[in-house]
Amino acid sequence: MIIKITNLSLGSHEFTFEESVENLGLEKPFYGKAKSSIVLNKLYDQLIVFVTSDFKVQFECDRCGVEYKSTLKSDYKMVYLMNEVPEETDSIYVSYLNRDADKIDLKNDIREFALLAIPMKHLCKEDCKGLCYKCGANLNFEQCKCSNAEIDPRWKPLINLKDKLNLN
Ligand SMILES: [Zn+2]
Ligand SMILES: [Zn+2]
DSSP states (O other): OEEEOTTOOSEEEEEEEEEETTTTTOOTTEEEEEEEEEEEEEOSSEEEEEEEEEEEEEEEOTTTOOEEEEEEEEEEEEEEEOSSSOOOOSSOEEEEOOTTOOEEEOHHHHHHHHHHTSOSOOOSSTTOOOBOTTTOOBTTTOOOGGGGGSOOGGGHHHHHHHHHHHHO
């Protein structure tokens, strides 16, 4: 993930990298190879680098416990400055380079931003039904017999009414 910058002409350049997550220093939930596409814009005293990476991940669903595979996209923009005074930047990350720097290494940044891209919630699918809290059945695959114990609160008033009617 090293880009030589010494002989790079001014203007926009594109690169792609494919690297195993092990080489990026990433562990579970990451696996396999990560693909990164880089657009580097070289100016007189700065490099503007836009990195988009795709990662393969495997999570355990928070609701049903099933392992599922997914992809994570992570992107960031980094400005490498070679002048003393940084320009005002907004949601852009800034690094400083020595004037005589001959290359930039993206590996550490790609790792950091991959870790930031991990979601807080892991669901095998948006509407995962989870496990029955009584018998542990995976409700995505089977409807267990305990289901009538879980009454949708919206129906409670009706059920109460029905009970009253039955009494009469
Ligand atoms: Zn699930
Ligand atoms: Zn059950």
